[in-house]
Amino acid sequence: MGQSLVEIYVHLIWSTKERIPFLNDNYLRNQLHAYLATACRSRDSPAQIVGGVEDHVHLLCRLGKSTDIAALVRDLKRETSKWIKNADPPCGDFQWQQGYGAFSISPSHLDKLTQYIAHQEQHHETLSFEDEFRRLCVKYRIEIDERYVWD
Structure with a gap:
């Protein structure tokens, strides 16, 4: 085959270090996104x-x-850390957690996941980040070690 064709979707998730709510300002959050x-x-x-x-x-x-994937996440986290530390107002103490979650997504599930991501604020009125991440790991049959997954 002379041509390389790829259609791989991934749902990436990572948090701020120790889940400090650095992104509570909607304007800053939208700019970051x-x-x-x-x-x-x-x-x-x-x-x-x-x-x-x-x-x-x-x-x-x-x-x-x-x-x-690892290089993509590393680069995205590095670039956004630099960007947010120089935002207006700057968040000089900002850090991302070390780890991340990467979950494969079937093209047939894109619309449902897009809606899920679009409604994060409503979703997190009743569910913590930790519980959300645990639920995703169960769904994807990924075992996590609670001693190391949260930083």
Whole structure:
């Protein structure tokens, strides 16, 4: 086959360090989400949607054919950390947690997940980030060690 064709979607999730609510300002959060979308596009992994609440981010993107997920997340977190520390007003103490979650998504589930990410504020009125992440890990049959998953 002379052409490489890839259609892989991934749902990425990561939080602020110790879930400190650095992103409680809606304007700052929306700017961060736009910045993440632009950064994904520049890495040949266009974001379908970026969302989240004051202490974490959800990002649904289509991976580029040569994209390494770990490198993508590392670069996105590094760039956004620099950006947010220089935002107006600056968040000089801002940090992301070390880890992340990456979950594969079937194209047939994109609409449902897009709606889920779009309604994060309503969703988190009754569910913590930790419980949400635990539920996703159960759904994907991923065992987590509670001693190390939260930082």
